[in-house]
Amino acid sequence: MSLSDADHDLVVAELGREPTPAEAALFENLWSEHCAYRSSRPLLSAFDSEGDQVVVGPGDDAAVVALPDHGDGDGETYITMGVESHNHPSYVDPFDGAATGVGGIVRDTLSMGAYPIALADSLYFGDFDREHSRYLMEGVVEGISHYGNCIGVPTVTGSTAFHDDYEGNPLVNVACIGLIDDPERMVTAEAQEPGNKLVLVGNSTGRDGLGGASFASEDLAEDAETEDRPAVQVGDPYTEKLLVEANEALLDEDLVESARDLGAAGLGGASSEMVAKGGLGADIELSNVHEREPNMNAMEYLLAESQERMCYEVEPENVDRVREVAERFDLGCSVIGEVTDGTYRCTFEGETVVDVDAHFLGEGAPMNDLPMVEPAEQERDLPEDVDLTEAFEAVVGSPNTASKRWVYRQYDHEVQVRTSVLPGDDAAVLAVREANTGLAFSSGADPNWTDAAPYEGARAVALENATNVAAKGAEPLAAVDCLNGGNPEKPEVYGAFKDIVDGLADMCSTLDVPVVGGNVSLYNDSVAGPIPPTPTLALAGTKQGYDAPPMGLSGEGTLLLVAARALEGDAEPRLGGSEYLAQFGGTDRFPELPADPAGLVATIADVANEANTLATHDLSHGGLAVGLAEMVTEGAGADVAIDAPNKGSAAELLFGEQAGRVIVETTDPQAVRQAFDGVAPVYDLGEADDSGTLDVTVNGESLAYDAAAIAELRDVFERELA
Template structure:
C-alpha cells in the first residue's frame, strides 16, 4: 500500500483520487526497489564515467568497450526476498531477469556470476535454502545455455532469515548496434512478445521493498514469479534476431512492476497509450491491475515503426512465441491505460516515473566492539577449523551443478577469477565482498571489496574495466543502517576512482531483515567486476618452485575467518594500497611468476592450501596467529623460479613447493605443525560432506 504521505502528495498533484490501476502503478514504481528514493543522493557520489564507458547507469544494463569491434554489456540484480519464500523459483527467476536485462540491450549473454549469502550451514533451513537456490541457478542457467563462471558464497548467522541471491550477467554486442530502453518518436508502436501474462509475481517490486516475517511467508508466495528457461532461450534468440534487423528502436524487458513498469519507464521521454485488453493472457478473467502489474517472466517489449510490427510478429512466431501490439508512443507526456473501453489510468508520465519525492533519512554512526580475545587451541586445530569454514572450503558441490563450458568461450573457472576468451584477449570476472569486515568498518572495507576483486583479476594478469554492484542492507529507516550504507558507497566509490574502474550499474536491495529470527543482515555491498587481460589459465606452481609472501602483514583479525570460528574479535583491515597489486599483475602478465593468489578470507593458511598444499614453509612473525590468519589486504602469495622477478617488491621468501602428496609443513616462530593431504582434503570438502550426506 502507498504510504499516507505519498498518497497525499500524489492526490494533491493530480487534484483527484487515484483509480485502482493508478494506485497500483505508484505503489510499485515508487517502491524502493524501483525508485531508489532513499539512496539516490548517495548513489550520485559514485564515479560512473570512463574512457571505455559507452553507456553508464540508467538503462537496463551498461555498455563498455572491450575492443574496437566488441562491447561488453553488464548488469547486476538481486532476488533476495523471493529466494527465501521460494528458493528454487526465486533464484531461477533472478537469473532469468538479469539475462533479459542484457538481451534488451541487443546483446547476447555469455556469462553469469552468483554471489550468494546464507545463514549458518549447520541449520536445516539454511541447507534447504542453499540446496534449492543453487539448484534454481544451475537449472535455469544450464537450460538457457549461459555458463556460470564465477561466484562467491558466504555463510553468517545474520542471513539466517534473509538470504541474499545476487546475480551478474555479461553479454557481448557490436559497440555501434546496441539498443536502449527509451522510446524514440510518437506514432511508433509497442509490441509485447514472449510468455503469456498470468497472475504470478503480482506486487513483486513492492514485495522486494518489505522485510520478511514468518507470518508473511505463505501470503507472499504469490509474489514469487515462476520461470520457464526453455521459453527464455527462445526469447534470447528472438530478441537477438529482431535486433539484427536494425528495426527495433528501443527495447525493455518486463521485470519489476511488470508491463506498467516497463512501458512507463520506456515511454518517459514522450508518453504512451496502452490497451490492456490486447495483452495475450495465460488466465481468463484478469483485471486491469493484474494485467499491468503481473511480473510473469520471459516477456519483452519493443518499440518499432508501424510498418515493422508484422516483421517483429513473424520473428516471434518463428520461435513459437506469442506477441501482441499493445500500444503506441504518444507526443503528450502522459501515461494512459485503457481497458474494456474505459481509461483506467491517465497520469503525467514524469510524476509516475522519477517523480518520487526526495527522501532524507537520519543517520547515526554505528559503534562496534573491536576488542581482541586471544583464541585457545593448538595452531594446527585452528588452521583446520579455518580451512573447513564454508567460506574458505571448496565450492565443488556448487560448481559441479553448473555448466561452465557451454558456448565454448570459457578458459578457466579455477580459484581467483573466471576467464573467457574474446578474440585475442580474455574477459576476466570476479565478484563478492566481506560483510563481516564491512560491518566493523564500512568505508574502509567496502573499498577493500573493490580492491579484493581487482586483486583476483591481477592474479590472472588482468585489470578492471568496470564495476557493477548490489547494495544489500537492512532497513534504511534505522539510522545506523543508513550510515553503514552511505559509508559503504563512499568507500566503494573512492576505491573505484583509485583503480579507474567506473561503477556503471547496479541495484539496491533494502529491508533485508527478518522478524522470524530477529536478525538484520550485515552490510553487504556486493561487487561484480569485469576486467581484461591476456588469455591464460590460473596456474599452480611445480615442485621446486619457491614461495614468497608479498606485502606487509598487520594485526587484522576482526571480521576474519578465525574470528568467525573462535569469536576472537579484533581490528578490521584498513583500506588497501593498490601499488603492490599493480606490480603483481604486471609480473603475472609477463609470465614472471608460476602462480599467484591474493590473501583474503582465511589469511595465509588459506592461500597456502589453495596455491601450494604440498610445501614446506617458514614464516617470520612475533605472533603465529597474526602470521597465519590475519586478513590484511594488499598481500599476495606468489610462486617463482627466479627471485630476481620480485625486485622492487616488499616480500619475504617463505618456502618451497614439494612433491605431490607431501602435505603442508608450517613453521611459525617456535611452533611447527603439519597438515597431511588427507587432513587438508577433509577440511576443504566440508560443504560437500554436509550437503551430500
C-alpha cells in the same frame, strides 16, 4: 504495502484528482524502495561512473563498456554488465526465486542488444549448520543451475558465504555479462519516436509475481513463506532460451528501436520507464496483452511480473515482421499500443484506467532523508589459548573458506566454449575472440568484513575483487554493484549502509574502476534482525590472451607474499573481520589496506603475465593459512617458514585477512621484488616442492598437512550435503 498518506497527497496534487485504483497501484510499486531507490539514491552520487571505456552508464537495464582490442579484431566490441538481487523471493521459494533472478538479469542483457555470455552468483545464507539454511542453499543453487543450464549461459564465478544474520533473509545476487560484437546492434530503453508501436513479445501474462516490487520493499514477515508466495514469479527457461534467440533475430534485421525487460512492476514499469526516458508518452490498450488466465483486470495486466517477456518499440512498417519472428520461435506477440508525445495513458475495454505524466510516475517519488548512526570501531579482544592446529582445522574447514566445488559443479560453466579459467580460481577468464581479449570476471563480498567495519570492509571488498582479476593477469575495466542492507529506517542500519556505499565508491575511485551500474536491495530485515551490510561487487578486467597462471602450485619455484604489510611493512597484524574470530570469538580492528592499491593491482597483473610466474593466488578469506592450503596439490607442496615474533603471534600472521595480498610462485624472485619496489613490500615465504605437503612454521609453531588431509578438511559441502 499501500500508497502512504504523504505520497497519496503528492499524487493528488499532481493529478488534480484522486488516482484510479490502477494508478494508485502503479505509484505504489514504482515509488517503492525497490524501484525508486528512495533511501539509497541520495548516497549513490559517491560512485564515479565515467571513463573513456564507458558507453552507457547507470540508469538503463545494463551498462555498456567498450573492450580494448588486443589484436586484429573486426571492429569495436562492447560488453554489457548488470547485476540484480532476488532476495525476498528466494526466501519464500528458493528454487523459483533464484531461477527468475537469473532470467531477469539475462533479459536486462538482451534489452541492450547483447548476447549473454557469462553469469556470476553471489549467495549469502545463515549458519551452515542450520537445517533451514541448507534447505535454502540447496534450492537456490538448484534454481540457478536449472535456469542457467537450460538457457545455455555459463555460470563462471561467484561466492558463497554464511553468517548468522542471514538466517531470516538470505541474499541472492546475480550478475551477467553480455557481448555486443557490433556497436550498431546496441539498443537502449529510451523510446525514440511518437507513432512507433509498443510490441510485447514472449511468454503470456498471468497473475504470478503480482506486487513483487512492493514485496521487495518491506521487511520479511514471520509467515512470508506462505503469505507472500503469490509475489514470487515462476520461470520457464526454455521460453527464455527462445526469447534469447528471437532477440538476436530481431537485432539482425534491425527491427528494434528501443527495448525494456518486464521485471519489477511488470508491463506498467517497463512501458512507462521507456517512454519517460525519451520524454514521451504512450497509449496502451491492456486488453490487447496476450494472457494465459481468464478474467484478468487492468491492475493485473499492469503489475503482473510474469517472466520471459520483453517490450519493444517498433516502427509501424516492421510490426508484421516482428510478429513473424516471434511466431518462428513459438513466442507470443501482441501490439499493445504506441509511443505518443502526450501522457502515459492505459485503457482497458474502452475505459481509461491510467492517465499520468510518465516522468512523474517514474521519477516523481520524493527521496527519503533518514537519520543515521555511524558504527562504532571494534575494540581489540582476542581469544586466548587457541591451539594452532585446532585453529588451522577450524578455519580451513569452515564452510566460508571451504571448497565451493559442490556449488559450481552443478553449473554448466563451459557452455559457449569461452571459459578459459574455470570456477574455483580467484577469477574466471573468458575468451572474447571477437576482440582478441581475455575477460576476467570476479564477484562477491565478505559479510564478516563489512559487519566488523562497514567502510573499511567495503574498501577491502573492492580491492579483493580487483586483486582477483589481477592475479590472473587482467587489468580492471569496470564494475557493477549490488548494495544490500537492512531496514534503512533504523539509524544504525542506515549508517552502516552509507559506510559500505562510501567504502566501495572510494576504493573503486582509487583503483580508477568506474562503477557503471548496479542494484540496491534494502529492507532485508526479518524477525531475526537485519542482515550485515553487504556490498557485492562484480568486476571485469581484460588481458591479452586467454591463459592465466594457475592457483595451484607447480612445485618448482620460490614462494613470495606480496603486499605483506604485517611482515615487511609498517602495519600491525589485525584479525578484525576474520574467519578466525568468527570461529573462536573476540573482536579486533580491521586490517590496514595497502598504501598504493592502484599501483599494487597494476603490478600484480604485470607479474602474473611474466613467463617466470608459475602460480598466483589472491589471499583474503581465511588469510595466509587458507591461501596456502588452496595452493597445495597432490603433486606439489610448500615448505614455508615465517620468523617474525616482533610482528605478531602465529595466529595473527596466519589468519589475518588483509585484502590486496597475493602469493606468487616464481622462478625469478629477484625480478618480482624489483617489480614491486616502491609499490608494496614482498616477503620470502619459502619454497614450493613436489612433496604434496604443506609444512608451515610460524614463530616456532609448526603445522604439517598433506594434500589429502587438506582436501578432507575443505570438502565440507560434499561431506555434509551428499
